[in-house]
Amino acid sequence: MKLATYKDGSRDGQLIVVSRDLSTAHYASGIANRLQQVLDDWNFMSPQLQDLYDTLNHGKPRHAFSFDPKQCMAPLPRAYQWADGSAYINHVELVRQARGAEMPPSFYTDPLMYQGGSDDFLGACNDVVCASESFGIDFEAEVAVITGDVRMGATPEQALDGIRLVMLANDVSLRHLIPGELGKGFGFLQSKPATAFSPVAVTLDEFTTGGESAWDKGRLNLMLQSTWNGRKVGRCDAGPEMTFHFGQLISHLCKTRNVRAGSIVGSGTVSNKDWSRGYSCIAEKRAIETIQGGKATTDFMKYGDTIHIEMKGRDGLSVFGAIEQEIAPPPLVVGQS
Template structure:
């Protein structure tokens, strides 16, 4: 099934069920008013939401209305946890190669992860506001999952059973703030502002055979200022699957329902052309990766980071060509209310 959260003037919005083709929606108020409520009592509430979903898909929901992504908040407007991994090691390899730094062997054995702010997510069609262009504004196109309760010590295979929903993420980064923060040895903070998520979160079964081994085997599309810059395959090159990422979190603690876990920037390896120059036919899911490629090949980056007024669209289509999660469509803006 597909779920979204509509704006209603409150912090947590109203849960709606969305049809498979993203054409219609129906308030789930009689079942659960908020998504977190459903996650807290998933085994009881999810079947009721599924029944409404089937009714909606068959055109028999009496109070259905046209679905409007512009009315959406993030599916979980605020969450108990937002933990973002870096599961695509090609991205790590490129960024490190650009600064002549090797990737430690441990990175291939244990996932990289940071804990971001989860109290204030951005809706899929809301502007991303920043105080300065000088901070190095960069989008990051990712896949994310929402978990149920996961006990401490759960194995990666068992952790896969805890995945309730999947969605897309734009994990904004402020690249020019990162070096000074990491130099302190305490990780990201100011350099990782509020994250945006797709209009719709979907249960794993909606992906069919595209959901295999804890990975989404579909193409993640990134369109910057109307130009498609990324057509990255999310499945094959994901070094750590979502079960491994969740197990990494719960090694020393319980993970509670409503935790969001991100994949990190979706990234694909390049290929050698006839002139022995590496090309990246799949493009990129963040500007930092493009700049790393330019530095490796030409000695310095050429592509600038985002400016006020820039736009980014992030979307994933199923094998039938239809949008799975709806699109994140954001503009970059200066400070405002």
């Protein structure tokens, strides 16, 4: 099934069920008002939502309405936890090679992960508001999962059972702020503003077409498309080159603590060794330019730039809807010129 959260003037929005083709929707208020309620009581509430979803796809619910992605908040507008991995080692290799840094052997066996802000996510069509273009504004096209409860010490295989929903993410990075923060030895903070997520989050069964599933043991074997200012810059395969699958990422996260329902785990920038597939973030494009020609020539994003991130299923239909954002300056404060 496909779930989304509509704006209703509150911080947490209103849960809706969305049809498979993303054309119509129905409020889930008769079952649950918020997605977090469903995640907390998944076994009881998800079958009821599935029934509503089936009716929406095959029948004519009395109160169905046209689905509008612009009315969506993030599927989970604020979460108990947002932990983003770097599961595509090719991306790490390129960035480090461009700056002449060695790849520590542990990077191939132990996932990289940081904990980001989870109190203020962006909807798929919200502007990316940034105080200055000089910060080096970059998009990062990713896949992410929302979990149920996963106990401390869970194996990767056990962790896979904790995945409830999948969605896309634009994990915005401010590249010119990153070196100073990492130089302190304490990780990202100001360089990682609010993350945006796709209009809908979907259950794993949605990836099955014609008896075959694009979901394969924690990897999603579909193409992630990134379009910057109307030009397609990336068509990257999210599956085969994902060094650490989602079960491994979640297991890494819960090595020393429980992971509770409503936690979000990201894949990191989707990246392929075949450079002809393009890129899912500008930093990778700049790394390739440096490796090939000695310097980066592609600038980071400017005010007015747009980014479109989308993934289509094997049937050619959009799976999650599209992330469509514009880079914008902060609004002027009254009395400011």
